Amino acid sequence: MDIALAIGYTLFSLLIFPGFITISAISLLVEWFVRKTVARMQNRMGPAYVGPIGILQPFADFFKLLLVKRYIDQRYSNPLLAVVGVGVGIGALTAGLLLFPLSPIRFSSPYDVIVFIYLMILWPFISLIIISLAWPNPFVVAGVSRAIALAIVTEPTLVASILIPMTILKRYPDITPYSVYYTSTNVWRLWIDTGFGIPQYIATLILLIVSLITSIIAIQSKIMLKPFDIPEAEQELIAGYATEFSGLIYAFYRLFHDMKIAILILAITYILLGGPAPFKHLSIEGFLTLLAKYIALAFIVSLVRGAFGRFRIDQAITKIIKYALIPSIIALIISFIM
Amino acid sequence: MASTISLNPIDLMLISSLSTGLVLAVVLAIFRALAKKEMSSSEDAFAMYIGGEHESILTLKYPTTDALYWAVLKRVFRNVYRYLVESLHTGSVLDWVKYMSMWYGFLMILAILIVMMYMVMGW
Numbered sequence: 001m002d003i004a005l006a007i008g009y010t011l012f013s014l015l016i017f018p019g020f021i022t023i024s025a026i027s028l029l030v031e032w033f034v035r036k037t038v039a040r041m042q043n044r045m046g047p048a049y050v051g052p053i054g055i056l057q058p059f060a061d062f063f064k065l066l067l068v069k070r071y072i073d074q075r076y077s078n079p080l081l082a083v084v085g086v087g088v089g090i091g092a093l094t095a096g097l098l099l100f101p102l103s104p105i106r107f108s109s110p111y112d113v114i115v116f117i118y119l120m121i122l123w124p125f126i127s128l129i130i131i132s133l134a135w136p137n138p139f140v141v142a143g144v145s146r147a148i149a150l151a152i153v154t155e156p157t158l159v160a161s162i163l164i165p166m167t168i169l170k171r172y173p174d175i176t177p178y179s180v181y182y183t184s185t186n187v188w189r190l191w192i193d194t195g196f197g198i199p200q201y202i203a204t205l206i207l208l209i210v211s212l213i214t215s216i217i218a219i220q221s222k223i224m225l226k227p228f229d230i231p232e233a234e235q236e237l238i239a240g241y242a243t244e245f246s247g248l249i250y251a252f253y254r255l256f257h258d259m260k261i262a263i264l265i266l267a268i269t270y271i272l273l274g275g276p277a278p279f280k281h282l283s284i285e286g287f288l289t290l291l292a293k294y295i296a297l298a299f300i301v302s303l304v305r306g307a308f309g310r311f312r313i314d315q316a317i318t319k320i321i322k323y324a325l326i327p328s329i330i331a332l333i334i335s336f337i338m
Numbered sequence: 339m340a341s342t343i344s345l346n347p348i349d350l351m352l353i354s355s356l357s358t359g360l361v362l363a364v365v366l367a368i369f370r371a372l373a374k375k376e377m378s379s380s381e382d383a384f385a386m387y388i389g390g391e392h393e394s395i396l397t398l399k400y401p402t403t404d405a406l407y408w409a410v411l412k413r414v415f416r417n418v419y420r421y422l423v424e425s426l427h428t429g430s431v432l433d434w435v436k437y438m439s440m441w442y443g444f445l446m447i448l449a450i451l452i453v454m455m456y457m458v459m460g461w
Contacts, residue, residue, distance in 0.1 A: 074385070083365065084362065094357070096354070106341075107343050109345045145407050152411075248372055
């Protein structure tokens with residue numbers, strides 16, 4: 001491909017589709033979906049006034065914070081550092097989309113899962129710490145320390161769950177190893193291929209299901225939705241690490257938080273469920289399949305959020321170790337041996 | 339027209355870092371263009387929010403981040419810690435030898451298994 005054309009495509013993918021503009025819109029729609037679903041579960045209306053069935057409410061909130069509200073400075077705050085933190089987080093998440101088949105131009109290399117972990121797991125977490133500590137406050141410090149304690153068990157769980165299908169896919173010699181793109185386009189073979197014998201097929205299915213469940217628990221904890229929202233517990237920590245944000249900085253922080261939800265669900269939809277597989281992207285069936293898988297995962301995340309109360313920090317860590325970290329590591333070891 | 343570009347991992351790392359930097363520049367540009375700061379003459383507007391308390395309350399003792407972090411981890415790993423302490427520090431040398439030989443035995447079995455796997459499967 002011509003270098004100028006490649007750069008043009010990359011910029012288009014990064015800034016327009018599926019990059020900054022599109023993923024921002026998708027993130028706000030996902031926020032609406034989660035809020036509305038949880039509200040219906042709790043016999044509330046949820047967002048209702050802006051747009052049909054309140055679908056534009058998160059957009060209205062975002063643009064009001066962005067354009068109308070002013071941010072309140074504080075004696076110890078550093079707004080520029082906060083914006084750099086949130087910008088790096090949003091940038092890393094958006095750049096990570098270039099590894100997925102959804103993007104018009106996608107980059108791949110052997111073992112590019114390391115880049116995926118760097119962009120989608122490591123940087124968002126570091127940027128969360130940067131944003132929080134740019135506006136210091138005792139509630140913020142307590143919230144961040146809880147977020148770090150949770151991350152110690154959450155991040156290895158998410159990495160192990162994502163590595164499981166990639167490790168199993170090594171049985172096909174024609175696939176580039178540990179590549180996000182090739183895993184996304186080939187993982188559907190694991191769900192249906194009985195060519196390696198029925199016992200092997202059943203073991204693969206069990207491993208994939210364990211990986212799916214543990215990754216959903218890890219996502220729930222990483223995006224700090226109930227029951228793992230203790231780092232931003234309203235009743236005791238005001239809003240945890242988000243206590244001091246206001247105006248435009250709060251708008252970007254909310255966008256960053258919604259992006260984490262939207263992109264991590266998208267990543268699981270592709271890496272574990274194969275995206276639009278068994279159809280192609282540019283077909284109506286493919287688009288509908290992708291949408292159905294995405295909405296199903298977003299619904300499960302909302303369901304868990306609506307069904308549980310908040311865990312204490314030690315309960316949260318113990319539960320993640322017991323129900324997500326240990327199963328995912330055992331499944332990863334088995335997938336290496338298989 | 340979709341296309342997939344295969345790169346070596348270092349180029350991919352560079353491109354993804356540049357892409358991150360580009361989006362960061364866009365976010366910074368939006369901040370520069372739109373940021374409106376609250377100007378206030380009152381000192382209260384610049385104080386941090388501590389549940390309505392005055393800042394002097396922070397001179398009272400409150401747990402450091404390290405203390406919070408280790409308290410949480412200690413509470414979670416208390417069972418493991420207690421198990422280790424109770425099986426190692428009983429005061430009897432025999433208990434210690436039993437414990438250590440158990441773990442060395444486990445590691446030995448693991449090593450033998452790995453060597454066997456290496457010989458059979460040629461990893």
